[in-house]
Amino acid sequence: xxxxxxxxxxxxxxxxxxxxxxxxxxxxxxxxxxxxxxxxxxxxxxxxxxxxxxxxxxxxxxxxxxxxxxxxxxxxxxxxxxxxxxxxxxxxxxxxxxxxxxxxxxxxxxxxxxxxxxxxxxxxxxxxxxxxxxxxxxxxxxxxxxxxxxxxxxxxxxxxxxxxxxxxxxxxxxxxxxxxxxxxxxxxxxxxxxxxxxxxxxxxxxxxxxxxxxxx
Amino acid sequence: xxxxxxxxxxxxxxxxxxxxxxxxxxxxxxxxxxxxxxxxxxxxxxxxxxxxxxxxxxxxxxxxxxxxxxxxxxxxxxxxxxxxxxxxxxxxxxxxxxxxxxxxxxxxxxxxxxxxxxxxxxxxxxxxxxxxxxxxxxxxxxxxxxxxxxxxxxxxxxxxxxxxxxxxxxxxxxxxxxxxxxxxxxxxxxxxxxxxxxxxxxxxxxxxxxxxxxxx
Numbered sequence: 001x002x003x004x005x006x007x008x009x010x011x012x013x014x015x016x017x018x019x020x021x022x023x024x025x026x027x028x029x030x031x032x033x034x035x036x037x038x039x040x041x042x043x044x045x046x047x048x049x050x051x052x053x054x055x056x057x058x059x060x061x062x063x064x065x066x067x068x069x070x071x072x073x074x075x076x077x078x079x080x081x082x083x084x085x086x087x088x089x090x091x092x093x094x095x096x097x098x099x100x101x102x103x104x105x106x107x108x109x110x111x112x113x114x115x116x117x118x119x120x121x122x123x124x125x126x127x128x129x130x131x132x133x134x135x136x137x138x139x140x141x142x143x144x145x146x147x148x149x150x151x152x153x154x155x156x157x158x159x160x161x162x163x164x165x166x167x168x169x170x171x172x173x174x175x176x177x178x179x180x181x182x183x184x185x186x187x188x189x190x191x192x193x194x195x196x197x198x199x200x201x202x203x204x205x206x207x208x209x210x211x212x213x214x215x216x
Numbered sequence: 217x218x219x220x221x222x223x224x225x226x227x228x229x230x231x232x233x234x235x236x237x238x239x240x241x242x243x244x245x246x247x248x249x250x251x252x253x254x255x256x257x258x259x260x261x262x263x264x265x266x267x268x269x270x271x272x273x274x275x276x277x278x279x280x281x282x283x284x285x286x287x288x289x290x291x292x293x294x295x296x297x298x299x300x301x302x303x304x305x306x307x308x309x310x311x312x313x314x315x316x317x318x319x320x321x322x323x324x325x326x327x328x329x330x331x332x333x334x335x336x337x338x339x340x341x342x343x344x345x346x347x348x349x350x351x352x353x354x355x356x357x358x359x360x361x362x363x364x365x366x367x368x369x370x371x372x373x374x375x376x377x378x379x380x381x382x383x384x385x386x387x388x389x390x391x392x393x394x395x396x397x398x399x400x401x402x403x404x405x406x407x408x409x410x411x412x413x414x415x416x417x418x419x420x421x422x423x424x425x426x427x428x429x430x431x432x
Contacts, residue, residue, distance in 0.1 A: 104325055104326065105325055108324065108325050108407070109320055109321055109324055109325065109410075110320065143432045144430050144431065144432045145430065145432055146430055148428075148430050149427075151411075151414075153414075178415065178418050179418060180414040180415070180417070180418050181414065181417060181418065185414040187410050188408075188409075188410030188411030188412070188413065188414040188415075189411060189414075191324070191407045191408070191409075191410050191411065192404075192407070192408055192411045193404075193407075194325075194403050194404030194407050195367075195404030195405060195407065195408045196404070197404065198367075198369075198396040198397065198401040198404040198405075199394065199396070199404075199429055201396070201397060202394050202395060202396050202397065203429075203431050206431050206432070208431060208432035209429060209430060209431040209432065210429075210430060211365075211427040211428065211429055211430070212364075212427065212428045212430055213415055213419075213425060213426075213427055214360050214361065214362055214364050214425060214426060214427070214428055215360065215419050215422050215424060215425040216359045216360045216361055216422070216424035216425070
């Protein structure tokens with residue numbers, strides 16, 4: 001599959017490398033042409049890099065791995081609604097703001113990044129997933145032992161199915177994928193972040209953790 | 217132990233009945249004297265009810281089971297800082313606001329009910345716990361099979377130990393109690409609510425669920 005990744009940070013590169021190793025045709029998209037991190041990654045993996053727009057142009061699936069605060073802007077730069085029309089956009093971002101020295105969400109409670117993206121690009125098929133675990137766990141869930149849960153949310157059932165197939169390639173068993181419904185469920189998935197950070201601290205910084213939903 | 221419960225709703229009564237059955241000396245506290253729900257509960261269980269102030273007066277441990285939006289006011293009515301000084305206050309509340317027809321938290325992101333209580337009543341020993349599960353699961357964790365996690369947060373280590381003992385009486389194994397640190401971790405515990413509600417819907421309304429934190 002042709003996959004365009006928006007964002008050249010740790011999460012973007014983690015997706016790029018994993019998807020490249022899974023034989024997908026990856027383009028790592030950067031804000032500017034000639035981004036040194038993107039060039040270095042592309043050279044190391046004999047893969048492609050380019051601008052956000054180039055990453056999206058011929059992609060079957062787009063992954064938003066930019067910071068949540070900048071996600072709408074990044075997808076605008078990628079060509080906006082017309083460039084994204086019909087495409088599945090997997091949004092793994094969180095609106096984390098550490099500028100005050102402690103965690104704030106730049107949007108929450110009445111809105112979320114997932115909803116902002118779907119509202120801004122109504123013809124894109126936004127699917128929120130994977131934002132509730134660390135980047136390494138996103139693409140390699142076996143780093144956490146046993147059964148544990150990953151959420152998906154989005155308005156388009158086919159798009160969620162396509163994402164669930166991709167999750168399966170990463171190692172997420174279908175039985176551990178919990179569909180939370182429409183894109184408005186992004187709100188809860190993003191608002192979990194402060195608890196996630198507290199758990200991370202309680203586990204002495206071990207990023208290889210997740211939660212398993214259990215019912216009686 | 218003498219336990220004062222603030223709040224006569226479903227959660228307050230669930231705690232009252234369970235603690236009464238565990239042979240604790242319970243007073244179910246209401247906003248006004250003669251609250252019919254409190255009187256009915258007290259009669260049915262041959263237990264005591266009274267005002268918030270009466271529930272707190274001789275209590276070794278206080279449980280805040282009022283709605284999160286009204287918690288500070290309820291503890292004020294109970295006698296405020298002087299009445300609560302030195303007492304362990306287990307806060308199980310959430311700032312849920314459904315007045316718009318969908319879930320909003322009345323406080324989040326930069327503050328939480330747990331923090332509001334500790335700030336308003338600096339000599340009380342506030343411990344946040346149990347707010348991440350349904351009332352029935354709070355006092356009977358075996359409703360959810362296997363291992364699953366309950367969080368505690370608070371500034372006073374002895375108070376957290378006292379609450380952990382009480383959790384043990386309910387059936388929460390010490391190994392499943394995850395200490396998230398100071399009371400500021402209430403923020404994440406309360407902001408988990410929108411995800412909790414989404415999970416509840418995905419599980420077709422089965423309230424007997426919880427999450428288990430797993431690390432690699």
